[in-house]
Amino acid sequence: MLFNSIGFALFLPAVFVLHWFIAGKTVKGQNILLLVASYFFYANWDWRFLFLLLFSTALDYFSALKIESETRQRAKKTWLWISICINLGLLGVFKYYNFFALSLQDALATVGLSVSPLLLKIILPVGISFYTFHGLSYIIDTYQGRIKAERDFITYALFVSFFPLLVAGPIERATHLLPQLKTKRTFDYSNAINGLRQILWGLFKKVVIADNCAELANVTFNSHLHLSGSSLAMGAVFFAFQIYGDFSGYSDIAIGTARLFGIDLIRNFSFPYFSRNIAEFWRRWHISLTTWFRDYVYIPLGGSQNGRFAAIRNTFVIFIISGFWHGANLTFIAWGMLHALYFMPLLLTKTNRRYLTIVAPGKWLPGLKETVQILFTFSLVTFAWIFFRADSLTHAFKYISTIFSRTLFTVPSFYVAANAKITILLLAVFLIIEWQGREHQYAIEKLDTNFTKPVRIAFYYAIIAALFLFAGKNQQFIYFQF
Numbered sequence: 001m002l003f004n005s006i007g008f009a010l011f012l013p014a015v016f017v018l019h020w021f022i023a024g025k026t027v028k029g030q031n032i033l034l035l036v037a038s039y040f041f042y043a044n045w046d047w048r049f050l051f052l053l054l055f056s057t058a059l060d061y062f063s064a065l066k067i068e069s070e071t072r073q074r075a076k077k078t079w080l081w082i083s084i085c086i087n088l089g090l091l092g093v094f095k096y097y098n099f100f101a102l103s104l105q106d107a108l109a110t111v112g113l114s115v116s117p118l119l120l121k122i123i124l125p126v127g128i129s130f131y132t133f134h135g136l137s138y139i140i141d142t143y144q145g146r147i148k149a150e151r152d153f154i155t156y157a158l159f160v161s162f163f164p165l166l167v168a169g170p171i172e173r174a175t176h177l178l179p180q181l182k183t184k185r186t187f188d189y190s191n192a193i194n195g196l197r198q199i200l201w202g203l204f205k206k207v208v209i210a211d212n213c214a215e216l217a218n219v220t221f222n223s224h225l226h227l228s229g230s231s232l233a234m235g236a237v238f239f240a241f242q243i244y245g246d247f248s249g250y251s252d253i254a255i256g257t258a259r260l261f262g263i264d265l266i267r268n269f270s271f272p273y274f275s276r277n278i279a280e281f282w283r284r285w286h287i288s289l290t291t292w293f294r295d296y297v298y299i300p301l302g303g304s305q306n307g308r309f310a311a312i313r314n315t316f317v318i319f320i321i322s323g324f325w326h327g328a329n330l331t332f333i334a335w336g337m338l339h340a341l342y343f344m345p346l347l348l349t350k351t352n353r354r355y356l357t358i359v360a361p362g363k364w365l366p367g368l369k370e371t372v373q374i375l376f377t378f379s380l381v382t383f384a385w386i387f388f389r390a391d392s393l394t395h396a397f398k399y400i401s402t403i404f405s406r407t408l409f410t411v412p413s414f415y416v417a418a419n420a421k422i423t424i425l426l427l428a429v430f431l432i433i434e435w436q437g438r439e440h441q442y443a444i445e446k447l448d449t450n451f452t453k454p455v456r457i458a459f460y461y462a463i464i465a466a467l468f469l470f471a472g473k474n475q476q477f478i479y480f481q482f
Contacts, residue, residue: 001044003253004207016260020187027184031158038163049125057160059086060135064142064149080143091132094124099328126480127167133292134160138174140296147174155181164254168479170268170288185262195259201444202252204463209430210245211472212423213238221389224399229408232399239389240382246478252442271438274359276373278342279352293318316340335387342380358438
């Protein structure tokens with residue numbers, strides 16, 4: 001069930017009404033209703049994988065109880081590793097088995113050995129990377145004493161499978177979400193309106209920006225052998241905005257939807273394309289995953305506290321793991337390593353913590369220096385996106401070699417030139433709105449306080465009209481494949 005589908009447009013109001021008017025008398029009733037709705041939502045993708053979700057949930061629920069009840073540290077650690085190994089083992093089988101099997105086949109072929117490994121003909125369960133990381137953070141936090149083991153199975157199961165975040169995040173922490181699920185929620189009109197506003201902006205990002213950019217990016221990457229360097233450069237830019245509009249749009253819809261039920265989810269994007277260096281970009285892009293790797297991988301490895309070499313090693317480790325988390329392809333690992341290389345000058349000069357606030361606060365325009373920094377950082381990020389989007393390393397290198405040819409200085413051309421012009425115009429409008437709202441949680445959050453009621457209503461109608469007039473061809477959310 002896609003967020004931008006008719007099915008979800010019917011599903012969400014029904015759950016909303018049932019939550020507040022039927023099940024809203026007790027927190028137990030609210031949670032049971034949301035859990036049933038979440039399992040129904042997930043079963044709409046493939047009901048068979050619902051059993052895998054239930055198994056993962058039960059595993060972590062009982063493991064946490066055993067960790068808390070055991071008095072011996074060794075026994076606690078045993079239960080911790082049982083949960084970690086089974087969770088990562090399931091993730092590995094579904095997501096990475098075929099990749100490693102084929103990689104082994106290729107490696108043996110280089111030394112003259114021919115093998116035909118058994119390959120699994122299974123599809124990747126939607127959301128498995130996300131709900132696995134939900135469970136792992138809970139288990140680790142329980143083991144480290146940051147949170148008590150949850151004894152109510154319904155509450156814990158809802159934490160793992162709450163439908164707005166189930167298939168593509170944000171990756172929640174038990175310390176943040178579980179306490180909210182244990183407290184009876186009361187309806188807040190202003191919070192619900194804020195949620196609807198964020199859903200609307202998320203839909204605009206997805207349907208108008210991401211889906212239009214996707215059409216142009218797909219044509220460009222699929223026809224890279226027949227296009228000029230300038231066209232390929234523009235194609236990479238279109239993909240940069242496709243993935244941003246797609247994923248941040250999903251996050252906006254998820255966070256806004258949760259607000260309708262009185263639940264606050266952690267922020268996942270903070271205007272990353274207005275970053276002044278690559279470190280700031282990673283503080284603003286996919287925040288829930290970045291902080292997850294920081295807290296559960298980077299810091300346990302020693303972070304930057306054990307000397308410069310350790311800091312460099314740990315930085316490469318988390319970026320390579322981050323790349324591999326996105327998919328079983330060398331292109332994702334190359335993408336992660338490239339970002340690690342980007343990070344090195346900042347790490348070595350200890351300037352990676354320089355920009356902690358949004359650019360040009362309170363100003364209409366950035367200064368010249370800030371403009372150059374933003375454009376340079378965006379160029380680095382967009383270049384790396386080529387590896388992320390490419391089908392293979394060969395595809396990526398051929399694409400890049402064409403960009404850096406004499407045809408880079410020609411006028412870009414596309415098979416769908418009219419769509420390109422409209423999309424560029426839509427991107428310009430989108431960037432203006434994002435820039436004006438960059439100091440808030442999302443671009444149009446403060447629309448109700450910054451503009452009069454007639455202006456607000458006209459703006460909302462304009463967005464709704466754009467959803468119908470400028471909707472791109474419906475594309476699946478990119479992060480569903482991760």
